[in-house]
Amino acid sequence: MARRPLVARSVPALRTIVSRYRAKRETVALVPTMGALHDGHLSLVRAARKRARRVIVSIFVNPAQFAPTEDFKTYPRSFDADLAMLAAHKVDLVWAPSVAVMYPADFSTKIAPGGPALVGLEDKFRPHFFGGVATVVSKLFLQTAPDFAIFGEKDYQQLKVVTRMARDLDLPLRVIGVPTVREKDGLAMSSRNAYLSPSERKIAPLLYRVLKDTAAAIRAGASLSATVAQGRGAIETAGFTLDYLEARHAETLLPAQFAKDGPLRLLVAAKIGKTRLIDNIRV
Numbered sequence: 576m577a578r579r580p581l582v583a584r585s586v587p588a589l590r591t592i593v594s595r596y597r598a599k600r601e602t603v604a605l606v607p608t609m610g611a612l613h614d615g616h617l618s619l620v621r622a623a624r625k626r627a628r629r630v631i632v633s634i635f636v637n638p639a640q641f642a643p644t645e646d647f648k649t650y651p652r653s654f655d656a657d658l659a660m661l662a663a664h665k666v667d668l669v670w671a672p673s674v675a676v677m678y679p680a681d682f683s684t685k686i687a688p689g690g691p692a693l694v695g696l697e698d699k700f701r702p703h704f705f706g707g708v709a710t711v712v713s714k715l716f717l718q719t720a721p722d723f724a725i726f727g728e729k730d731y732q733q734l735k736v737v738t739r740m741a742r743d744l745d746l747p748l749r750v751i752g753v754p755t756v757r758e759k760d761g762l763a764m765s766s767r768n769a770y771l772s773p774s775e776r777k778i779a780p781l782l783y784r785v786l787k788d789t790a791a792a793i794r795a796g797a798s799l800s801a802t803v804a805q806g807r808g809a810i811e812t813a814g815f816t817l818d819y820l821e822a823r824h825a826e827t828l829l830p831a832q833f834a835k836d837g838p839l840r841l842l843v844a845a846k847i848g849k850t851r852l853i854d855n856i857r858v
């Protein structure tokens with residue numbers, strides 16, 4: 576049976592273990608997660624394993640990145656199953672603080688990211704989100720002091736925000752992005768896919784099909800604005816409530832009018848029933 580990873584639940588316990596790695600000059604990679612792990616997370620763990628001698632996975636459902644109207648309370652939590660998956664992937668250490676450890680009662684500091692965090696995509700629909708993510712991720716970085724931090728490209732804007740934050744704050748680590756893992760029908764893996772009813776689950780892969788078709792048409796020289804408008808129509812016709820489908824510069828995430836404004840990334844967010852899905856693709 577695979578050996579279960581160590582589990583640290585307090586900052587001093589975490590630091591004791593990490594300083595043992597450091598004393599042996601072992602490199603460390605961090606995979607930040609909110610748990611409810613799936614194959615997408617495991618691909619991040621594999622990428623971490625390739626880069627570093629020690630792999631730490633954090634599991635923390637971060638209340639600061641949920642609005643009061645969002646799903647913090649019902650967000651899927653499956654700690655024991657997560658631990659078994661991480662054991663099978665030979666993860667060294669799981670950092671699983673409680674909310675009280677991460678945010679003690681008098682906690683009063685926030686990171687306010689700019690740049691790619693303020694471009695009118697996720698930030699427009701979830702204005703509290705990147706402040707919460709940047710604050711917890713900077714804490715996770717300082718707590719675990721990794722050489723590498725591994726994030727999925729599925730949350731593409733988050734990847735850009737965290738990369739910029741690490742650079743702006745001179746944090747001594749490299750942020751690595753890992754391609755999205757998809758179900759056989761193209762749906763991007765996400766812990767929130769568990770919310771989809773069977774009929775919604777059937778419709779959900781349309782988002783990726785639209786991304787692929789739109790990217791192919793832009794690459795083939797079709798008008799960017801007309802093609803994106805057509806994609807928006809297809810998503811709404813299928814029954815989604817569309818938040819955005821946008822072509823953006825792949826690094827700055829600023830709006831792009833023409834293919835020559837690239838490299839481009841297409842990003843989408845849409846609700847099917849009560850479940851909000853996001854996805855993106857390189858053009």
Ligand code: PAF
Nearest residue numbers: 607608609637708711730
């Ligand atoms: O992508 C996530 O799971 C979360 O936003 C993260 C990066 C773990 C911060 O809570």
